[in-house]
Amino acid sequence: MKKAVKPEILFFLLFSVLVSSLSQAAEFTFTAIPDQDTARLEQRFSKVADYLTDALGFEVRYVPVKSYAASVQAFKNNQVQMAWFGGLSGVQARLAVPGSVAVAQGMEDVRFRSYLIAHHSTDLQKSKQFPMEIVGKTFTFGSKGSTSGRLMPEYFIREKLGKSPEELFTRVGFSGDHSKTIALVQSGSYQIGAVNFKVWQKELEAGRIDPKKVTVIWETPEYPDYNWTVRGSVDQTYGAGTIEKIQQALLAIDDKALLAAFPRQKFIAADNSMYQPILDTGRAIGIFR
Amino acid sequence: MLRTSLYFLAIACAAFFLADISVTTLDPWQEFARMGRGLLTPDFFNLPDFGQALFNTVSFALVGLTIAVVLGALLSLFFESTPVRLFCSFIRAIHELFWAFIFMPIVGLNSVCGILAIAIPYSGIFAKVYAEIRQESDQRPAEALPPASTRFSRFCYGTLPLIFGHLKDYTSYRFECALRSSAILGFIGLPTLGYHLETAFREGLYSEAAALLYSFYLLIISIRIWARAKFIVIPLLISCLFISWETSFSLVGLSRFFLYDILPWPMRAEGFYVGTGELVLVPLELGKWFWDIVVSQALPGIWNTMLLTQIALVATALFTLATFAFASRRFFSARVTGCTYLLFVVLRTTPEYILAYIFLQLWGPSMLPAIAALFLHNGAILAYLTANNVNALESTFDAAQGRFNRYLYEVLPRCYGHFLAFLFYRWEVIMRESAILGILGITTLGFYIDSAISRDHLDTALLLICITAGINMSIDSFSQVIRKRLHISGHVASRIIGPGESGS
Structure with missing residues (x-):
């Protein structure tokens, strides 16, 4: 016998449809920190989005952001479900969204480094020893939220010289990204700069660096850096095992053109605990409270 | 009016000595050559x-x-x-x-x-x-x-x-x-x-x-x-x-922002690293949190922001007084005023960040590029408005013949009040804009706000934004007091501008 549908149930159904359409954008989106070559972010990462769409069986879209902070905020507010973070932004994001996990990193990210670079007028040469002569010069970091352009260089400078950059240098600037750091030191606007070693190598190969004007003077010790981080809620929204599938898809990338977007040789598995040193360093210099 | 102007000039001179100003030129020409090439070969198709x-x-x-x-x-x-x-x-x-x-x-x-x-x-x-x-x-x-x-x-x-x-x-x-x-x-x-x-x-x-x-x-x-x-x-x-x-x-997202992210850190500290999102109320710690931010960020930020603002304000005024005549038909032919008009459009439309970057290349990092960027941008706006004002003045039958005499004895006394009123409106704008020039390594309030955002310390960021707003509000009411006392208003100008001249 047919039963009339109760109006409450209808109302409930309608309401839940409404709520679900509001609360979850059906498509899966990811972003990436704009650390270099920002003019071609869209080109670089839309290829990655296409690859993931094929590999995962649902629509994946890349959302560009303009700053490290914006990438963290977007992740926090579920405007993206996954991101290619730096070491520091990754830790910030995972702390802000409990349950989120680092799933993969580049092979190079296990042993990442930064370079200190100097304008030729400083007469500083490359050395194994920490260049104490940088005290009293003008200095630029990259972005304020960068691991290789700010956090780790600042940490090592503090460790070697026992003071904060503001006390050591006549001026401390933040160029915004690694490419601009190189340009500013090359033009002598700042005498010393701290830069991501991968970006330096890439710019050098591309012929955008004049070795007579700017040189590497010191290499930091190694530290863990970039990572793919996924929100923990992804498994509930897109089905159990999705995070696992995403991880497998990332590790399986072997297309050179795709990897060049990062630029990395290969992705390997990662987990949250690998980034403990970043958290400790961040705490030591006050980025984490 | 003269006395007020001189006070401001004196403050700006004092600020100039206190401010962090230096010129460290090395070799900007390579970068300038590239910029120049870019300007000559704009690429509209890519x-x-x-x-x-x-x-x-x-x-x-x-x-x-x-x-x-x-x-x-x-x-x-x-x-x-x-x-x-x-x-x-x-x-x-x-x-x-x-x-x-x-x-x-x-x-x-x-x-x-x-x-x-x-x-x-x-x-x-x-x-x-x-x-x-x-x-x-x-x-x-x-x-x-x-x-x-x-x-x-x-x-x-x-x-x-x-x-x-x-x-x-x-x-x-x-x-x-x-x-x-x-x-x-x-x-x-x-x-x-x-x-x-x-x-x-x-x-x-x-x-x-x-x-x-x-x-x-x-x-x-x-x-x-x-x-x-x-x-x-x-x-x-x-x-x-x-x-x-x-x-x-x-x-x-909404509730997270208002009910968690912007709450003072001591309230969140307990549950943050363990991920429980627990909130506690510890009044003493709150006071310390507030005091720390005020002493280590707000006060130095306010100091630098005010120095920069006062210098940029007076530089804007000088720039305006020196240039508005070139944009006024009362002084020059249509060709000269046309060119000046274009120059003003370029200066006020080019974002200050780009102006600052160019001067950073030229002079190295200090407050100087920021001052230049701010006064060129705001000066171009003010000079344009002042020239419009002057165009609308009725000429007297015994107008002075020489441009110089006309400027000093006829036009300046009549437009100075409006000019000053406009300048005081610009005051709070300049202070607001001084906030966004972090690339120069000048620690203005905006620099600290930006730092707090990039550290994901949104509570600190919001407190600093409120402090900035507070300062801005006081400048606003102070400038209102001055305007009232001097009996000057900018709106008289909008009364005389005819519909034909108003378009922008």
Whole structure:
């Protein structure tokens, strides 16, 4: 016998449809920190989005952001479900969204480094020893939220010289990204700069660096850096095992053109605990409270 | 007036000695050569998403401004009430970029965020200026109405017809500002012209950057053609129809922002690292948190911001006094004034960030590039307005023959009051803008706000934003006191500008 549908149930159904359409954008989106070559972010990462769409069986879209902070905020507010973070932004994001996990990193990210670079007028040469002569010069970091352009260089400078950059240098600037750091030191606007070693190598190969004007003077010790981080809620929204599938898809990338977007040789598995040193360093210099 | 001007000059001189100013030139010429090549070879055919960016720039400005006009007009009717005045002062004291940052977690980084970021501060501006125009208008027609008529009809029939022209002029002048704001919002990721401009500039793709800059100049110059008051409805409708209204509004994001992220750190510290999100109330710790931020960030930030603002303010004034004559038909031929007009468009349309970067290359990092960027930008706006004012002055039959004499004895005494009033309006704008020049390593309030955001210390960021707003509000009321005491007003100008000259 047919039963009339109760109006409450209808109302409930309608309401839940409404709520679900509001609360979850059906498509899966990811972003990436704009650390270099920002003019071609869209080109670089839309290829990655296409690859993931094929590999995962649902629509994946890349959302560009303009700053490290914006990438963290977007992740926090579920405007993206996954991101290619730096070491520091990754830790910030995972702390802000409990349950989120680092799933993969580049092979190079296990042993990442930064370079200190100097304008030729400083007469500083490359050395194994920490260049104490940088005290009293003008200095630029990259972005304020960068691991290789700010956090780790600042940490090592503090460790070697026992003071904060503001006390050591006549001026401390933040160029915004690694490419601009190189340009500013090359033009002598700042005498010393701290830069991501991968970006330096890439710019050098591309012929955008004049070795007579700017040189590497010191290499930091190694530290863990970039990572793919996924929100923990992804498994509930897109089905159990999705995070696992995403991880497998990332590790399986072997297309050179795709990897060049990062630029990395290969992705390997990662987990949250690998980034403990970043958290400790961040705490030591006050980025984490 | 002279005494006030001299006080300001003396303060600026003192600030100049206290400020952190140095010139460390090394070799900027390689970079300048690349910039110059870029400017000479603009690449208009390789711009990604150019049409979309242009459309967004115009529609954010247009829709945002329309909302602001409506809200501002409403608020201006109640401007005699102190809470309303304070509220308006507060919302316009926060820079568009920071409004965008506040809306980002709530609606996402999209059109709605951009529109709100323009609509809100501009509502505060309109409320204030509309109210001032109303208060300074001729009260006699309204008083002549029967005593029983309501406030509303008194306004509609007695006051509005008188001031409508001035309101319209001021609003259309603000449209240009809104376009600039809209473009600048691209710097933090909204899809306007500024997005691509900043990217191209940052990456050193100067031909692309030049093409974007030139299109921006053309957009501003052509306002008077496509944004006529009568037809503005058409672009407005097109904007409303084709803009992407898609938001990722989420209650979770909203409550997270207001009920967790911006709460003072000591309340959140307990549960943050373990991930429970627990909140505790420890009044003593709260006091310490507040005090720490004030001492280590707010006070040094205020100091540097004020130094920079005072110097830039007086430099703006000097620049204006030195250049406005070149833009006025009273002094020079159409050819000279035309060129000056173009130069002013270039200076006021080029984002300060780019000006600052150019001077950074030239002089090395210090407060100097910031001062130059701020005074060129604001000076160009002020000189343009002052020249318009001067053009509208009636000439006397015994006008002095020599330009120099005419400038000193005839024009300057008559326009100085308006000029000063405009300058005082600019005061709070300069202070707000001094916030966004972190690349120079000058620790202004904006520098600390930006740092706090990049550390994801949103509580600190919001406290600093409120402190900045507080300072801005005090400057605003102080400048009002001075204007009242000197009996000067900027609105007289909008009264004399004819409809033909008002377009921008």
